[in-house]
Amino acid sequence: MIPAAAAAVSARSTAPVTPVSAAPAIAVNGLQKSFGSTEVLKGVSFTVKAGEVFALLGSNGAGKTTTIKILTTLLRASAGTAEVCGLNVFSQARRVREAISLTGQFAAVDDVLTGRENLVMIARLRHLRDPRGEAKRQLEAFGLSEAADRPLAQYSGGMRRRLDLAMSMIGAPKVVFLDEPTTGLDPQGRLAVWGIIRAMAASGVTVFLTTQHLEEADSLASRIAVLHEGRIAAEGTAAELKVLAPPPKLVLSFLEEGDLARAQEALAGNDVQAEPEALALSVATDGSVHAATEVLGTLERAGITATFAQRPPTLEEAFLTIIGAPTAPAAATAPTATAAATAAATE
Ligand SMILES: Nc1ncnc2c1ncn2[C@@H]1O[C@H](COP(=O)(O)OP(=O)(O)OP(=O)(O)O)[C@@H](O)[C@H]1O
Numbered sequence: 115m116i117p118a119a120a121a122a123v124s125a126r127s128t129a130p131v132t133p134v135s136a137a138p139a140i141a142v143n144g145l146q147k148s149f150g151s152t153e154v155l156k157g158v159s160f161t162v163k164a165g166e167v168f169a170l171l172g173s174n175g176a177g178k179t180t181t182i183k184i185l186t187t188l189l190r191a192s193a194g195t196a197e198v199c200g201l202n203v204f205s206q207a208r209r210v211r212e213a214i215s216l217t218g219q220f221a222a223v224d225d226v227l228t229g230r231e232n233l234v235m236i237a238r239l240r241h242l243r244d245p246r247g248e249a250k251r252q253l254e255a256f257g258l259s260e261a262a263d264r265p266l267a268q269y270s271g272g273m274r275r276r277l278d279l280a281m282s283m284i285g286a287p288k289v290v291f292l293d294e295p296t297t298g299l300d301p302q303g304r305l306a307v308w309g310i311i312r313a314m315a316a317s318g319v320t321v322f323l324t325t326q327h328l329e330e331a332d333s334l335a336s337r338i339a340v341l342h343e344g345r346i347a348a349e350g351t352a353a354e355l356k357v358l359a360p361p362p363k364l365v366l367s368f369l370e371e372g373d374l375a376r377a378q379e380a381l382a383g384n385d386v387q388a389e390p391e392a393l394a395l396s397v398a399t400d401g402s403v404h405a406a407t408e409v410l411g412t413l414e415r416a417g418i419t420a421t422f423a424q425r426p427p428t429l430e431e432a433f434l435t436i437i438g439a440p441t442a443p444a445a446a447t448a449p450t451a452t453a454a455a456t457a458a459a460t461e
C-alpha cells in the first residue's frame with residue numbers, strides 16, 4: 115500500500131509543482147481564542163514554510179484542534195492574525211478553503227456511501243471536471259480500489275483513515291491539515307499513513323499535522339512546535355528540541371539483586387535512580403565519555419558485573435521537560451541505542 119500510495123501521489127509531482135515561494139504557507143501571529151471564560155489560545159505565533167511538514171504537539175486540551183479549526187476557517191479567533199497561502203483566514207475564508215484540505219480528528223466520511231461515492235462527492239464539491247476519474251485515481255493511490263464499492267460501514271478504522279486522506283488530496287490542495295492522522299491505527303496502518311504524508315510533502319504540499327505520537331513528529335516533521343498553556347512553549351527541529359531534554363542517562367542492568375544493591379552503594383554521590391523490578395539503575399551523566407568511564411570504572415573497581423546502555427534523549431523527554439511534567443525513569447523504558455558492553459568483574 116505504501117509504495118502504491120507514494121508512487122501515485124508523487125506521480126502528481128511530475129506535474130509542475132507550485133514553486134516554493136519565500137512567502138510562508140502559514141503565518142500566525144498573536145492568535146487568541148476563548149470559549150466563555152476559558153482562554154484556550156493566549157497569543158499563539160508561528161510560521162510554516164511552504165513545502166514543509168510542521169507538527170503541532172500539545173497535551174489533551176492544549177488547543178491543537180482549536181488552532182486547526184481557526185486556520186481552516188471553521189472557527190473565528192478572538193484576536194490575532196492568521197494567513198494561509200498568503201490569504202487572510204478571516205476576511206478571505208472562501209479562497210482559503212479552496213487552497214487547503216482538512217482531515218479532522220474524527221474520520222469525516224459518510225457511512226452510508228461507498229468509498230468511491232465519498233470521493234466523487236468531494237470531487238463534485240471541489241468543482242472538478244472529472245469527479246469519477248479523480249475518485250478512481252485516489253482509490254488506486256491509497257490502495258482502496260478493491261473496497262471501492264463497499265459501504266463505509268464495512269471499512270476498518272485504517273481503511274477509513276486512508277479514505278479520509280484520499281479525500282483530503284482531491285483538488286490538489288496546497289496546504290493539508292491533518293488532525294491526529296494516525297490515532298487508532300495499528301503499526302502497519304500508521305506506517306502506511308506516514309508513507310502517504312511523506313509522499314504528500316515530496317509532491318510539494320505543505321502538511322500541518324497534530325499528533326500525540328511523538329515518534330511520529332520525530333520521524334515526519336521538519337519542524338515541531340509545542341503548544342502549552344495557550345502559547346508556543348518551544349519550536350524547532352526535533353534535534354533542536356531534544357537538546358532541551360534532561361542529560362542522557364547511563365542505564366546499568368544487573369543479573370542479581372545483590373549486585374544492584376552494591377552498585378547503588380558504590381555510586382552513592384551520583385544522581386542514581388533504582389528500578390529494582392528491572393534490576394537496573396540509571397545514572398544521570400552529562401553524556402560524555404569521561405562521565406561514563408567514571409561510572410563504569412567505579413563498578414569495575416567494586417567487582418560488580420553489569421551491562422550498560424546510553425540512551426539518547428527522546429522527543430518525548432524533551433516534550434515532557436518543555437511542558438514541565440516529570441519524565442519517566444530512564445530504566446523503565448527500553449534502551450533504544452545499546453552501546454552494550456560489560457563492566458566485568460576483575461576478581
Ligand atoms: N466549542 C467549544 N466550546 C467550549 N470549549 C471548547 C470548544 N472546543 C474546544 N473547547 C475547549 O478548548 C480546549 C482545547 O480543545 P482542543 O480540542 O483544541 O484541544 P486539543 O489540543 O485538540 O486536545 P486533544 O489532544 O484532546 O485533541 C479544551 O479545554 C476544550 O474543552
Ligand SMILES: [Mg+2]
Pocket residue numbers: 178179180219293
Ligand atoms: Mg484535538
